Amino acid sequence: MSSGDAFGVNAANWQTPPHHRWAFWHLEHFLPTRTIARATAPRVLRDGDRSPELLATVITDSDGLPRTVGEVLHNTTDTDGYVIVHDDTVIAEWYREPGAREGKHALMSVTKSFVGVVAGILVGRGLLDMGRPVTDYVPELAASGYAGVRVRDVADMRSGVSFREDYHDPTSDIAVMADWLGWQTPAGAIAPGGLYGFLRNVGPGTGPGGQFVYRSADTDVLGWVCERAAGVPMDVLIGDLVWRPMGAASDAVMLCDVHGVPLHDGGLAVTARDLARFGLLLADGGMRRDLLAHSMTDDEVHVIPPDFMRATWTVDADVRDAFATTRTEEAMPGGWYRNQFWLRPDARGADIILGLGIFGQMLFVDRTTGCVAVKFSSWQTAQSPRQLESAFRAFGAISAAVGPAISPRRRLSPPGPSVPLL
Numbered sequence: 001m002s003s004g005d006a007f008g009v010n011a012a013n014w015q016t017p018p019h020h021r022w023a024f025w026h027l028e029h030f031l032p033t034r035t036i037a038r039a040t041a042p043r044v045l046r047d048g049d050r051s052p053e054l055l056a057t058v059i060t061d062s063d064g065l066p067r068t069v070g071e072v073l074h075n076t077t078d079t080d081g082y083v084i085v086h087d088d089t090v091i092a093e094w095y096r097e098p099g100a101r102e103g104k105h106a107l108m109s110v111t112k113s114f115v116g117v118v119a120g121i122l123v124g125r126g127l128l129d130m131g132r133p134v135t136d137y138v139p140e141l142a143a144s145g146y147a148g149v150r151v152r153d154v155a156d157m158r159s160g161v162s163f164r165e166d167y168h169d170p171t172s173d174i175a176v177m178a179d180w181l182g183w184q185t186p187a188g189a190i191a192p193g194g195l196y197g198f199l200r201n202v203g204p205g206t207g208p209g210g211q212f213v214y215r216s217a218d219t220d221v222l223g224w225v226c227e228r229a230a231g232v233p234m235d236v237l238i239g240d241l242v243w244r245p246m247g248a249a250s251d252a253v254m255l256c257d258v259h260g261v262p263l264h265d266g267g268l269a270v271t272a273r274d275l276a277r278f279g280l281l282l283a284d285g286g287m288r289r290d291l292l293a294h295s296m297t298d299d300e301v302h303v304i305p306p307d308f309m310r311a312t313w314t315v316d317a318d319v320r321d322a323f324a325t326t327r328t329e330e331a332m333p334g335g336w337y338r339n340q341f342w343l344r345p346d347a348r349g350a351d352i353i354l355g356l357g358i359f360g361q362m363l364f365v366d367r368t369t370g371c372v373a374v375k376f377s378s379w380q381t382a383q384s385p386r387q388l389e390s391a392f393r394a395f396g397a398i399s400a401a402v403g404p405a406i407s408p409r410r411r412l413s414p415p416g417p418s419v420p421l422l
Contacts, residue, residue, distance in 0.1 A: 011183035020359065021378040024080065024106040025097075027269045028253050031183055034262060036239040036252040043247030043277050043290055048089040050402075055092065059397045062389035072394040073375070077387040078360060080105060080376040083272040084395070085280060086402045087370060088290055090273070104253055104269040105376040108357025111254075111268040112219045114238050114278070116340025118226050119155060120308030121241045128229040130155065134221055137228040140196070145204035146221055153208040154218040154225070155339050158322055162205035163215040167358060167382035173202075174216060182258025194259040195220055212322045212337050216265035219340060223264025234262040245303045246281045247288065248274045266357065272374045279365045279372035282353055285309045312339045313351060313367070331385045346396040354392075358382040364395040371399035 007022045009030055014023035027033060055070030073079050074094070081095035095101055122128035128137075130152040135142045137151075145161035146154075153159045166172040180198035182191045193200075202217055223234050230237055235254045243252060252274065255267035281288065286304025288296075315336045323329060323336045335344030342354040346366075355363035360377025373395040379387055 015359070015382070017378070017380050021080065024269075024359070024376070024378055025100065025103045027104070027106055027255060032256050032258065032260070033253040033267075033269075034233075034235040034256055034260075036235050036243050036254060038248045038251050038274075039244040039246075041247065042249035043280070043288070044088070045085060045273060045276070046089045048091055049093075050091040051094070054084070054398050054401060057397045057401055059390075059393045061393065062386040067390075069394045069397060072390050077375075077391050078377050078379045080378055081272050082373065082375045083276050084371070084373045084398055085273075085276045086372070088280065090276075091402065092398070093272075095272075101273070102250065102271060104250070104271055106266075106357075106361070107268040107270060107275070107355075108266045108359060108361045109216065109219075110275070110355035110357045110361050110363050111264065111266045112216075112340040113355040113363065114242060114268060115219055115223050115226065115234065115264050116155060116312075117304055117308070118234070118237045118241055119151070119222055120305055120312075120339060121303075122226055122229050122237075124305035124308065128226065134225050137225040138221070140200055141221065144200050145202045146199070147204075149208045149221075151222065151225055154222045156319070156322070157212055157215055157218045157337055158209055159215060159218050159221070160204075160206040160208045160210055160213075161215065161217065162203040163217045165214055165216060177217065180257075181263070185258060191258045194257040195261045195263065196224060199224065210322070211326055212328065213326065214328070214337075219265040220263075222340070223262070234264055238268075242278070242303065245288075245300070246277050247290075248277060250274055272376060275363055275374045276372050279363050279374065280370075282309070282365045283367045283370050283372055285367070308339065312341055313343070313353065315343070315351075331388070344392075346392070346399075348396070348400055350396075350399075352392075352396070356388070360384065360387060360391070362388075362391060362395075364392070364399075366396075366399040369399045369402060369404050371395075371402050373398065 009019045009023045057069045061067045084092040149159045163173045165174045252270045255263040286309045332344045350368045353365045360379040362375040364373040
C-alpha cells in the first residue's frame with residue numbers, strides 16, 4: 001500500500017477534504033494504532049444479492065425530493081461503501097474504490113458503541129457498577145469536573161462537565177483534546193499529556209444527571225473506567241469481550257495517543273462486513289443466533305448481557321426528557337441516547353439503534369426485521385444533518401422491504417436469572 005506521504009496525508013489534514021477519503025481507509029499508515037486480532041472461526045455471512053430490487057426503492061429524501069435508494073447511497077451522501085445484511089445474508093454491498101471490501105475504514109464515533117458494550121459486559125461480570133462515581137475507578141479525576149459524576153452519567157452523556165464539541169471551531173474543547181493526543185508533536189519536542197492528561201483538566205459545568213449533551217470526553221472517561229475495572233487497555237477489552245466472540249473475520253485497528261492510550265471516543269477502523277457482524281449481535285439482543293444450532297455454552301452464545309440490551313432499547317421518561325429538551329431533538333425526533341447508542345423511531349414507528357460518527361459513518365440496526373446496514377462516508381463537512389437523514393430514510397425503506405428474518409426468532413433474554421444494569 002502507498003504511504004500517507006504519497007497522497008499528501010498527515011496528522012494535520014487527515015480529516016480535511018479531499019485528503020480524508022484516502023485517509024479514512026488507511027489510519028495505520030500515518031497515525032499510531034493498536035491491532036485487535038480477528039476471530040479464529042468468523043461468523044459466516046452468505047451472499048444473496050438483492051441490489052437491483054432494493055436500490056430501486058423510491059423514498060422522499062431530506063430535501064423533500066423523490067429519489068431511489070440507489071441515488072441516495074451512490075450519488076447524494078458521499079458514500080465510501082456500504083453493506084446491508086439480513087438473516088446472515090449480504091443482500092446489498094458496494095464500494096466506491098475497487099478492492100475496498102477488505103479495507104478498514106475509520107468508524108469515528110461509532111467506536112463509542114463498542115465502548116458502551118464493553119461497559120455492559122463488565123457490569124454483567126460484576127466488575128463495574130454503573131451507580132458508582134467514576135472517581136472510584138479513576139481517582140486521578142477527583143480534581144476535575146468529573147468529581148461526583150457517576151459511571152451511568154458518562155455512559156448516557158449526562159455528565160454536566162464543561163466540554164464544548166464544535167467541529168467548526170478550532171478553539172472548542174474537542175479540538176483542544178486532539179492537540180493533547182500529541183499526533184502533531186515535532187520530533188524532539190516534549191509530548192503533551194495525552195488523552196488522560198486532558199481529561200484530568202476538564203472543568204465542572206452544570207452538574208451531572210441533567211440534559212443530554214454530546215461530549216466525546218464522557219466516552220473517554222467511560223473507557224478509562226473500564227480499563228481500570230478490568231485491568232487491561234481498551235483494545236484488549238474490545239478484542240476479548242466483543243471482537244472475537246462476535247466472530248470478526250478481519251483484524252481491527254484502534255488509534256492511540258502519543259503515549260499508547262487507545263482513543264475510546266473514535267479510534268476504531270474496521271471492515272464494513274465486520275461492523276455488520278457487530279450489528280447482527282445487537283439485533284439479536286446480544287446473542288450469536290448463528291450458534292444456536294451448535295452445542296455451544298450459554299456464555300459463547302450470549303456475548304452481550306440481555307439486560308444491557310433491554311436497558312439500551314427501553315426509554316423511560318427521564319432518559320427521553322433529557323434528550324427531548326435539547327437541540328438534538330430536531331435531528332433525531334422522538335429519539336434518545338443510552339449506553340453510547342443513539343435510538344430513534346423510523347417512519348414505521350420501529351425503534352432503530354444507531355452508531356453514528358462524523359463525516360457520515362453509520363451503523364443502522366432494526367431489531368423488528370433483523371436488518372443491519374453499515375455506511376462508510378466522507379462527507380465534505382464533519383456534520384451534515386441532511387445527508388444523515390436521507391441515509392436513515394434509505395435504510396429504513398430497505399428494512400421495511402425485507403421484512404422479518406427467516407431464521408429462529410431473536411430473543412432478548414436467556415433462560416435463568418439476569419444482572420440488572422440500571
